[in-house]
Amino acid sequence: MSRQLSFCPQQEYELIEYPGRVVNTDRMLATLGGILNISKVLGDEKKRLELRFHPDNPYNKPAFGDCTDKSGVLLSVTVRRHKRDKSRPPQHFVRVLGHCSRSFSFESLCDFQYLPLWRTPKSESATAATELKYALDQLQPRDVSDVEYFSRPHPQLFCLPELFARVDVVHSGHYRMDGTDDGSHEVLGVLAKSTYDNHDVVSFNMQDTFPTQPDGQVHKRLKVKYVSDEQFARVKKLFDEIPIWTRVALLYESGITNEKLKCIIPSLAFYFSNGPWRTMYVRYGYDPRKDFKSRYYQTFDFRLRFGSGVSEFVYSRKSAKQKRSSTTANDDVKSELVQNIDYPYFDGQKLPRSRQCMLRYCDVRLPKIQEMLEKIPTPLTGAVCNERTGWLPPSFDSQLRQIVCAMISELLRNHYRKEHLTAEVEAVPQADGEAEAEADADAEAEAEAEDEEYYIEDEETQEEDMDVDETPIAENIVDKNIEQLLNNITN
Structure with missing residues (x-):
């Protein structure tokens, strides 16, 4: 061959x-x-x-x-x-x-195929057999000049589905029956994926022990994600000084990006999904159940109601980040009253950064609240913290919310009062422009015959009269308007 x-x-x-x-x-x-x-x-x-x-x-x-x-x-x-x-x-x-x-x-699935077939009897008798007939000419016109189509009778209906199959790709999905779950525990919970950013998610309880060291694969991921030694040392120093942190506070104090921080945290701390230290990152080896000082780092979940006075300034965290990228002149005025979205503390000088803030009690930098934390009596020897309230009294968080709400109400009240008085001051010169022009003409005519000190005393007297007569009336009007706006916050 x-x-x-x-x-x-x-x-x-x-x-x-x-x-x-x-x-x-x-x-x-x-x-x-x-x-x-x-x-x-x-x-x-x-x-x-x-x-x-x-x-x-x-x-x-x-x-x-x-x-x-x-x-x-x-x-x-x-x-x-x-x-x-x-x-x-x-x-x-x-x-x-x-x-x-x-x-x-052609490896995709073949969809349904419909043929215009009608069953017609072979003869006129009632018992005659039927046959399938291709009836496409009766269902649609033969050409443009087929006018008889509109008067042609249609003995049978040809019903097509409204929509064919949505996809023509084969999906390799398999249903799995889990035999271990018998349905007796019907409890809803948060499903946390086992990834590098939330590897050790711990549920708080009073019996189990907490992790003391990270997984061995975590340090390998640090090299894969190109985390420098200086960035790792910066976050480690923060956990050495304070054992419990929020994610926003770590970003603010360390100054590194969020992507790098997600790689570093699993090698230094674990995460609480519930309990008094919910959403907090706790240093490995530290047990807050045995340290009375951990009360300063408990979770303070503060949420603002969508009242008429707050929704104008404070947004959700996602909306606040979107508005920060596209700010206007009006937004600049509002930003002076609202705290920066990346600022992890609340000092009482501005409104909270978002409508829901996950803070530590030590992050609320109000002297009255810090004094209340200091005055909590030291527990007796052998005492343990509560599974829900930690080392704090049962009604401690509600008292703090009342103090913070009163502080926010005062900030909004001062802002509206200042805004209202500024609008009145700008409106007065426009309304009395003609009267001031006539007064200036009379003053120039009498200036040569009068003494200079007389006019100085007269101007001071006019200013005192204006302060006494007009200011209290304006404040009373503003206070009534502000009290009506702040009802949803103080209640």
Whole structure:
């Protein structure tokens, strides 16, 4: 047996893996939409090739072929056999006709195919058998001039679904039955994914022990995420000074990015999902149940009601970050009254950074609250903290909320009073402009005959009269308006 290989000028072809046995090439091209449609699909990299098994039937959905990168070579093999001497081996001549770089394959699911078939009786008798008849001509006009279509009777209905199948891709989803859960514990909880940013999520209780060291794979992730030694030492120093932190406070004090901090925290601290130190990061080896000083680091969950006086200034954390990127002149005025979204403390000088703030009690820098924390009596020897309130009395958090709400009400009251008085001062010169012009003309006429000290005393007297007569009235009006705005906050 001999083989001969010959090369032709390289020509590029398009490969279409047709899902069927091709007997008639013209009918095969008709199912693909014709040469014109095939050329349009081949000229666009994003289009899918449509395959209609019934090209003349509009009531079916095509099967789609996807384009994939696939290299191939088109070969022409010719076999020659000796007619007289059958024992001689055949000769093979192989020619390379061209190559292809992509292929269209129909690997998606085939959707439902609907045919316009009506059952009609073979004869006029009632017991006659029925046969299926192709009724496409009765369902749609033959051409534009077919006016009789509108008066043609339709003996049967042809109902199609409103929507075909939504997808044509095979999904490898499997339903798994968990036999360990018998349904007796119907408790909703937070599903925490086991990833590097929340590896040690601990549920607070009074029996179990807390983690003392991180997982061995955590330090390897630090090298993968390119965390420098200086950044790691900066966060470690914060945990050495204070054992419990919030994420916002760590970002503010360390000055590193959030992505780097998510890699560093699992190697230094674990996370409480509930309990008195909920949403806090606690240093490995530190047990807040045994340290009375950990009361300063308990969670203070402060939330502002959506009252008419607060919603104008304070937003949710997500909305506040979006507004920070696109600020206007009016937003600049509001930002002077509201704390920065990245500031982790509350000092009473500005409104809280968002409508819900997760703070430590030591982050509320109000002298009255810190004094209340100091005056909590030291527990007796052997005493343990409460599973819900920690080392604090039961009503301690509600008292603190009343103090913070009163502070916020005072801030808003001062802001509205200042805004109202500023508007009145700007309106007075415009209303009394003509009266002041006449008063200036009379003063110039009498200036030569009067003593200079008389006018000085007279101006001082006028200022004193204005303070006595007008100011209390304006303050009373402002206080009534402000009290009406702050009812939702103080209640």
